[in-house]
Amino acid sequence: MTDGTRDAGDPTQGMTRGLPNYGDPGFSLFLRKAFIKGAGYTDDALDRTVVGIVNTGSGFNPCHGNMPQLIEAVKRGVMLAGGLPVDFPTISLHESFSNPTSMYLRNLMSMDTEEMIKALPLDAVVLIGGCDKTVPAQLMGAASAGIPAIQLVTGSMLTGGHRGERVGACTDCRAFWGKYRGDEIDDQEISDVNSSLVGSVGTCSVMGTASTMAGIAEAMGIALPGSATPPAVTADRMRIAEQTGTRAVGIARERLTIDKILTESSFENALRVLLALGGSTNGIVHLAAVAGRLGFDLDLETFDQLSRETPVLVNLKPAGSHYMEDLHRAGGIPMLLDRLRDLVDLDALTITGRTLGEELADRDTSFTQEVVRPREDPIYPAGSIAVLxxxxxxxxxxxxxxxxxxxxxxxxxxxxxxxxxxxxxxxxxxxxxxxxxxxxxxxxxxxxxxxxxxxxxxxxxxxxxxxxxxxxxxxxxxxxxxxxxxxxxxxxxxxxxxxxxxxxxxxxxxxxxxxxxxxxxxxxxxxxxxxxxxxxxxxxxxxxTPARGYRKLFVDQVTQAEDGADFRFLQAEQKRASVPRAR
Incomplete structure (x- = not known):
């Protein structure tokens, strides 16, 4: 069917999926439909492909400050494809508003994401996240839940200005704070710059963990091509959101589950891009955790081999001098992948249903720009991260x-x-x-x-x-x-x-x-x-060991860094392989 409704051969289940147990499945479905019809839905709407949209908006999370606009754009895309969009909330984590640390709560968010995906009648899910730990938490949870899933990042903030200097969070935050600690600037200037570092809602404008995970998600093929770099408050970001909603209906119909995307090849491509971006060291811990949910072990020795042969090509702070909005104008992750063609697996399947190579073939990377360097003129001759x-x-x-x-x-x-x-x-x-x-x-x-x-x-x-x-x-x-x-x-x-x-x-x-x-x-x-x-x-x-609560669970179950600091009981029961693959 092309209008989003089901025929007898449609494998998706929509409103019949995961019914509450009242001892009578027919009554369970009757009751479910009765309640949701109270919100104004018709039988025609309820018979369509159901796309869940994870809403991680929060007044304490400015990195997700564009969440309402993103949700509306995703819904528009879903409806254009004939599906039924329904948003639902999960935990929202912000790096600066999570005590003692957002990493402590990442696994809790992954559990929340997994269990809500399993509990609700979804044919596919759009994961909207941005701030550092939200994207890995969502990928961890979705990997465990196993249904068709597509990632949409919230996008980076715009840069600000201070006394004629372009600034952005948060490499410049640390640079100015260092000057303040060294008595190079006074109380008034540190107060002034505090109001200038963050130019809009959105994630950090440098190659911090949020930008790294956005790039990794695109490189892995779990997010649409070109989706990692549009800033949060731009029309490009809203168009990507609409396209993500449309594609979510497609992956539901095609039963393109997350394990078909997150493969050995996609993890290796992600690690290559992490290195070439000059990406965050946190990306290693998060990739290890996502991989562990699917039965893969992250092999640090082989990762170090990749590092020795993968130069840093992206001129972004903290390893370079530019910001995320510059990378977007310079062609984004597709421009970088084009520079890495001989180092990545072009046959890896992406969320579009096409291979990475097929997607790159449709991208214009011929124009001149200064942010993504050619291989012969790297920012750093080897990968950004070394294993000791x-x-x-x-x-x-x-x-x-x-x-x-x-x-x-x-x-x-x-x-x-x-x-x-x-x-x-x-x-x-x-x-x-x-x-x-x-x-x-x-x-x-x-x-x-x-x-x-x-x-x-x-x-x-x-x-x-x-x-x-x-x-x-x-x-x-x-x-x-x-x-x-x-x-x-x-x-x-x-x-x-x-x-x-x-x-x-x-x-x-x-x-x-x-x-x-x-x-x-x-x-x-x-x-x-x-x-x-x-x-x-x-x-x-x-x-x-604490006596109760999430802290007890954390202390009982957390693994070491090389295993992603995930919980042991959340990792896949069966080991499949190591990533990246030894050469």
């Missing part, structure tokens, strides 16, 4: 080398240790702190279990007394995360984490730490016997 191993990180750690100070990528220094975030907050700016510019700052107990929630506290601030001396960067190491908007020589995701007895737990002030990105080494220059003695004398006591 050593006696300090037996299960791995990562560093965003493209956003680091080059001379610090090979560094040996004295450890200055903070036991946890509270210890760091108390002592980091103490004038009596024994710290030098060539030291290595080490922060423990901010991993998935230790915090709990793996907060973005890995961006350890430069001690004030060094900031005032002009120190802009130091080697910093933790088992936590940092924002994708941040710059610096910062080692993250050290695993196993301190709270489970990883070697990081036994680092002491004055120990010598070696970082070698060239050799992919993160090591503590302490003998094995000395480490064994420290473990015996000061064994790690795991965090006390």
């Amino acid at each position: 191993r050593g006696n300090l990180a037996p299960a791995g750690a990562i560093v965003k080398q493209a956003a680091a100070t080059p001379e610090l990528l090979e560094h040996t220094g004295r450890a200055v240790v903070f036991e946890n975030s509270a210890d760091m907050a108390e002592r980091i700016d103490d004038e009596d702190l024994d710290v030098r510019a060539d030291d290595v700052l080490v922060l423990k107990n901010i991993g998935p279990l230790g915090a709990p929630g793996m907060p973005e506290a890995g961006y350890i601030p430069i001690p004030k007394k060094l900031a005032r001396q002009g120190v802009k960067d130091m080697v910093r190491i933790s088992d936590g995360r940092m924002s994708g908007t941040a710059r610096g020589t910062i080692v993250l995701h050290v695993s196993p984490e301190s709270a489970v007895g990883g070697p990081l737990a036994y680092v002491r002030d004055g120990d010598t730490v070696r970082l070698s990105v060239a050799d992919r080494v993160l090591s503590l220059e302490v003998s094995d016997s000395e480490l064994a003695t420290r473990r015996e004398q000061h064994p790690v006591t795991p965090p006390e």
Whole structure:
């Protein structure tokens, strides 16, 4: 049928799907239809392909501030294709309005998304998200729910201006705050810039986690081609939303379930794009979590091989100088994929029902632009992220080398240790702190279990007394995360984490730490016997398990960073393969 109604051969179920159990299926359907007809629906409407639209709008989530307009545009697209659009709410997470951290709540949002998709009579679902943890949460939940799904991101904010300088959240947030901590700007200027950094609703205008996940979703084929980069408040974003609604009806009719899109090839393409974007380190944790829902393991060693051969081509902050709206005008993710043709799988299926190669063939990438560099003139010659191993990180750690100070990528220094975030907050700016510019700052107990929630506290601030001396960067190491908007020589995701007895737990002030990105080494220059003695004398006591609530569930079930910091019981029961595939 072309009008959205069903015939006898239509495999979708619409209003008959997932009926409540009253012991009489006929009565269950009768009751369901009676109630929804109270909202003014006709039998003709209720007989059509039902497309659910996940509404993550919230007054506390300015990244999703265009949600009402997006929903209306998606509904328009669904109805143009003859379907019935119905929106429904789930949890909404914003990075700056989620205590203790949005990462702590990501798995809860994924569960909410999964269970609502399963509970409602949907033939397909449109996932509308934007702020950092919402897109991975939605993909995790949809992957577990298993029905046809399509991602629509809310889009980036517009840039602002400050004293003649173009600014945007949130790389510039950190840059100005660093100047303030170093007494380079005063109270009045930091107050002025606070009102200028965010030019509109929408996600961060740099290559932070939100922009990274938008690019990844498009590269994986779960979002429409060209959908990652239109800013939130533009007509392009609304047109993409309408087209997403129309395509949602198509994937429902074709039974194009999410597992047919999120394959080994699509995950590898996503990892390539993550590297070439200079994307957020958080993207690795999120991709590992999504992959785990489908039975794939993220292979860090093979990912590092990809990194060695995938240059950073996108000139966006924090690795470059431009903003997301510039990337959109420069051709967006299709322009980048065109530059990576020989490195990506062009046969990967996309949400359009066509292959990635077929989609790229219809894109004009011949025009001149300055944001997406040619392969022979990259922003950074290798991938943005390197995987480290050593006696300090037996299960791995990562560093965003493209956003680091080059001379610090090979560094040996004295450890200055903070036991946890509270210890760091108390002592980091103490004038009596024994710290030098060539030291290595080490922060423990901010991993998935230790915090709990793996907060973005890995961006350890430069001690004030060094900031005032002009120190802009130091080697910093933790088992936590940092924002994708941040710059610096910062080692993250050290695993196993301190709270489970990883070697990081036994680092002491004055120990010598070696970082070698060239050799992919993160090591503590302490003998094995000395480490064994420290473990015996000061064994790690795991965090006390809370008595109730979501926190208890989190502490009981959270995995380490390399497994996506997901919950064990939410991962697929059967393992399928590792991604990316070994070459």
